[in-house]
Amino acid sequence: MTDHKNPAPAGYWRDAEGRLVAEELIKPIDKAREQLVGELIERARVLSADLQRFKAVAFGDIAAFIELSAEQYSAKIGGNKGNVTLTSFDGRYKIQRSIQDTLVFDERLQAAKQLIDQCVQTWGANGDPKIMTLVNDAFQVGKEGRINTGRVLGLRRLEITDPDWQNAMKAISDSARVAHSKPYIRFYERVGDTDEYQAISLDVASL
Structure with a gap:
């Protein structure tokens, strides 16, 4: 060449x-x-x-x-914005458009981490080991030097009524923002007479 x-x-x-x-x-x-x-x-x-x-x-x-x-x-x-699915009249084909947002946290995440640490110290030996593990895993920095947003946001699903914990969860929610969005489009064809759909691949490596 x-x-x-x-x-x-x-x-x-x-x-x-x-x-x-x-x-x-x-x-x-x-x-x-x-x-x-x-x-x-x-x-x-x-x-x-x-x-x-x-x-x-x-x-x-x-x-x-x-x-x-x-x-x-x-x-x-x-x-x-927004995800949408378009289906052919006979249901044989469908097209999905999806928007994937990449979230990042601002400086308020540090405040949330301090509040969570205070909760953990207050609970001491009475704290649930599973919760402690989830907290430690959530704030671990990955290979790319970033915190796993999914794990951090997942802490909000824990049913903990401690006021300091609830305040920390609010700080987490307030600190999250969309850094950028990436659109995707996928095409599907129904497999025979089943309710399953098979992707029509546009990726050479997967053909």
């Missing part, structure tokens, strides 16, 4: 380390491999571009249809 940013002089190829190699010194099998890789990569680029265009069109069409559907009830829908 030609390196357009740093092309080799006529009669030479560049190797993986950027060194010039005379073409007559390159083995036929290496030339054949270069041709195969180049051809497949170019075709993959074309398919990737087609998928990107298809994705943009699909999201646009779905958003337009949602607006059209809302107009039947004189309702106005703003933005592209």
Whole structure:
């Protein structure tokens, strides 16, 4: 494949380390491999571009249809937020659009952690070991240096009436915010006459 940013002089190829190699010194099998890789990569680029265009069109069409559907009830829908499932009339196909939010915590999470620590110290030996484990797991920093948002938010489901704990849970809720949202679109086809649906894969690796 030609390196357009740093092309080799006529009669030479560049190797993986950027060194010039005379073409007559390159083995036929290496030339054949270069041709195969180049051809497949170019075709993959074309398919990737087609998928990107298809994705943009699909999201646009779905958003337009949602607006059209809302107009039947004189309702106005703003933005592209929210999950939606569109199903064909016979139920054979369905399309799901989903929006996945990535949550982060601001500085108020530190206040929540201090309140939780106070609760744990107050409970002392009378504290439930399972709750202690959940608290410790929730505030562990992962490999990427981040706290698992799901575990932290999961603490709010614990039925603990301690006022300090409830205050900590409020601090957790207030500290959470959406950093960014990523939309997804998935296509499904019903499996025979069953109620199950099989995804129509657009991922080369899963085909």
